[in-house]
Amino acid sequence: MVNVALLSKWHVHADDYARQANQNKHLQIKLVWDENAERGKEWAKKLAVPFEQDLMKVLTNPEIDAVIIDSPTNLHKEIIILAAENKKHIFTEKVLAFTVEDCNEIYETVEKNKVKLMVSLPRLTENYYLYAEQVLDEGLLGKLTYIRCRLAHNGAVAFEGNPNGWLPKHFFNKEECGGGAFIDLGAHPIYLTNRLAGTVDAVTARLQKRFGYEVDDNSVAIIEYENGVLGTIETGFLSGGSPFQLELYGTDGTLLIEDSKIRIKSKRLNEGWNIPEALPEGLPIPMEQWVNSIIEGTEPTITETDAQGLTLINQAALISHKLGRRVEIAELMS
Known part of the structure; x- marks a missing residue:
């Protein structure tokens, strides 16, 4: 059994991860810590486990084997490094950190402390993504030229009694979050597009503050990849009814994914649009992959490259928006 401490309920997915941990036969939640003691005590009571206000007491507790981190993003680096130094395995919400340099340090x-780190990038395990990967591997689109991926919702649109929309107010705190829609919701289009297109060469981004928040609420980025593929990433907190869209265009065909609707047109298939008869089986969710890596030593499909690439584009996008120009990745590495 892997004994787990939950570190903060700051992120909106914290309850989801607690539920996943409770449903996993190899995990047992033992403790809760939160930088907001009142919130942490309430959560601990709900989960029927003790609350510990001192983070170091949690991390030095010999009964705790692993931690699940849903703290403000600006605390990730400090908490993750402390956890690793105390030999605790780590599951964390995205993004891992604000800069590539911080990711490298993490x-x-x-690696030095031989613990397992998993960044939750769940859409890399979904059947539609695996189908897109399969289509590319089989050459059904010919030479890939362009990817468009959009994920947006209306979390910042005000409604009666909620002037900031249904997202928690702290999601608009620049210091804690490091950004808004692009770094949070935009993470999913970023890591999907990165995985499908490869190594990033340059980023041009507009991170708009349409409703006057501290952080962006409506954003788009053009990603140039080393292999010549162009990617467009769209995200925002201002779109009611916006579907998830993943579109791949190539010299020999097109793949369109909109929520659960998938269709493909290819020179190698029947004329016109085709609907796939079956999709690949989804992979284990990030939490399961993490546990399996701890217990069985299996290699997760979600990798350091995925996590680093997510931070890389976010870091470049912030610079691009601030300077109002295209940013080459080489600039960040110099």
């Missing part, structure tokens, strides 16, 4: 500490 992974060096994780």
Whole structure:
């Protein structure tokens, strides 16, 4: 049994991860810590486990084997490094950290202390993504030229009694979040597009503050990949009824995914649009992959490259927006 401490209920997915942990036969939630003691005590009571206000007491507790981190993003680096130095395995909400340099420091500490780190990038395990990967591997689109991926919702649109929409107010705190829609919801289009297109060469981004928040609420980025593929990533907190869309265009065909609707047109298939008869089986969710890596030593399909690439584009996008120009990745590495 892997004994787990939950570190913060700041993120909106914290309850989801607690539920996943409770449903996993190899995990047992033992403790809750939160930088907001009142919130943490309430959560601990709900989960029927003790609350510990001192983070270091949690991380030095010999009964705790692993931690699940849903803290403000600006605390990720500090907490993850402390957890790794105390030999705790780590599951964390995205993004891993704000800069590639910080990510490198985290992974060096994780490797040195021989613990398992998983960043939750769940859409890499979904059947529609695996189908898109399969279509590319089989050459059904010919030479890939362009990817468009959009994920947006109306979480920042005010409604009666909720001037900031249904997202928690702290999701608009620039210091804690490091950004708004692009770094949070936009993470999913970023890591999907990165995985499908490869190594990033340059980023041009507009991170708009349409409703006057501290952080962006309506954003788009053009990603140039080393292999010549162009990617467009769209996200925002201002779109009512916006479907998830993943579109791949190539010299020999097109793949369109909109929520659960999938269709493909290819020179190698029947004329016109085709609907796939079956999709690949989805992979284990990130939580399961993490546990399996701890217990069985299996290699997760979600990798350091995925997590680093997510931070890389976010870091470049912030610079691009601030300077009002295209940013080459080489600039960040110099």
